Amino acid sequence: MGRSPCCDKMGLKKGPWTSEEDQKLLAYIDEHGHGSWRSLPEKAGLHRCGKSCRLRWTNYLRPDIKRGKFNLQEEQTIIQLHALLGNRWSAIATHLPKRTDNEIKNYWNTHLKKRLVKMGIDPVTHKPKNETPLSTLGGLSKNAATLSHMAQWESARLEAEARLARESKLLHYQTKVSSSHHEHLNIISSDQQKQQQLDSPTSTVSFSEGKTEFVGSSSTCLNMIKETENDWISSTIHEFEGVEEGLTGLLLGGGGSLGPSFSADKNETAGDSSGGGGGECNNYYEDNKNYLESIFSFVDPSPSDSTPMF
DNA sequence: AAACTGACCAACCGCTTCCTG
DNA sequence: TCAGGAAGCGGTTGGTCAGTT
Numbered sequence: 001m002g003r004s005p006c007c008d009k010m011g012l013k014k015g016p017w018t019s020e021e022d023q024k025l026l027a028y029i030d031e032h033g034h035g036s037w038r039s040l041p042e043k044a045g046l047h048r049c050g051k052s053c054r055l056r057w058t059n060y061l062r063p064d065i066k067r068g069k070f071n072l073q074e075e076q077t078i079i080q081l082h083a084l085l086g087n088r089w090s091a092i093a094t095h096l097p098k099r100t101d102n103e104i105k106n107y108w109n110t111h112l113k114k115r116l117v118k119m120g121i122d123p124v125t126h127k128p129k130n131e132t133p134l135s136t137l138g139g140l141s142k143n144a145a146t147l148s149h150m151a152q153w154e155s156a157r158l159e160a161e162a163r164l165a166r167e168s169k170l171l172h173y174q175t176k177v178s179s180s181h182h183e184h185l186n187i188i189s190s191d192q193q194k195q196q197q198l199d200s201p202t203s204t205v206s207f208s209e210g211k212t213e214f215v216g217s218s219s220t221c222l223n224m225i226k227e228t229e230n231d232w233i234s235s236t237i238h239e240f241e242g243v244e245e246g247l248t249g250l251l252l253g254g255g256g257s258l259g260p261s262f263s264a265d266k267n268e269t270a271g272d273s274s275g276g277g278g279g280e281c282n283n284y285y286e287d288n289k290n291y292l293e294s295i296f297s298f299v300d301p302s303p304s305d306s307t308p309m310f
Numbered sequence: 311a312a313a314c315t316g317a318c319c320a321a322c323c324g325c326t327t328c329c330t331g
Numbered sequence: 332t333c334a335g336g337a338a339g340c341g342g343t344t345g346g347t348c349a350g351t352t
Binding site for chain 1: 339346
């Protein structure tokens with residue numbers, strides 16, 4: 001399977017986008033939707049490859065993009081999801097509405113990863129680099145197994161979401177076609193198609209208030225996705241109940257009320273402040289304690305408005 | 311003021327996955 | 332079932348800017 005040759009064409013512009021180019025792209029997509037990215041540049045009068053246009057649109061021009069600094073809750077979500085999913089930025093991005101995978105990836109690489117390293121936590125495994133003293137307390141190996149299990153569930157769940165979203169769209173389409181109001185529906189269909197094209201092309205699932213919702217109206221699909229989610233959540237909760245005991249012991253019975261927030265950014269940041277001041281050993285364990293709590297609070301069944309659930 | 315350094319992030323590259331005929 | 336094209340994705344690069352020497 002050869003690579004797409006679109007970017008190899010001579011005479012195509014590369015590098016930063018000008019405001020005129022942005023305007024052209026915006027105007028074209030606003031009017032026609034993006035349709036085929038490959039043919040778009042020519043139609044829009046841009047001397048760019050389709051890939052470049054798609055990237056510019058998805059990462060910068062899309063109207064549903066939230067720009068600016070990440071807040072504490074978003075940071076927390078990224079870290080928690082990264083612990084579960086690894087470098088699957090697009091999957092992580094689906095849980096952070098209005099943020100692009102590229103933005104999340106950049107933020108992780110420039111901020112969060114460094115912060116974890118400073119805390120003595122391996123940003124790849126999300127385990128303390130010096131695991132020996134903690135693991136000997138018996139909690140972590142179990143925790144790691146649980147995280148692994150959670151990751152598997154999440155993986156399967158994401159696949160199911162994507163599949164069901166496709167099926168839902170298909171069902172929606174078929175329903176329309178079978179209807180007697182063809183002309184009317186065709187109008188709706190084209191409007192929806194336009195809207196859909198204006199929506200995030202990287203996301204097969206749209207989110208509202210942290211809940212998953214589907215475009216289609218199929219109750220079957222909704223039930224299926226609910227089942228999938230419930231399976232996953234109940235499974236992880238079940239696992240969590242067991243882990244919590246180990247974790248409690250692991251946390252040296254430390255008071256408990258650390259709050260749900262990830263400690264590192266309380267004063268931009270604990271990561272930065274960890275370098276200064278004494279009691280580094282205490283800070284190390286305190287940070288890890290907070291960190292691990294934040295990871296496991298992600299699957300805590302108790303409702304929390306600070307932690308977006310699926 | 312100039313040179314240097316590091317942080318940040320938009321954009322590119324190339325591989326993988328999906329879709330269609 | 333398979334091949335080829337298109338889109339998606341993650342890793343990486345390179346330009347810009349602010350802070351430091």
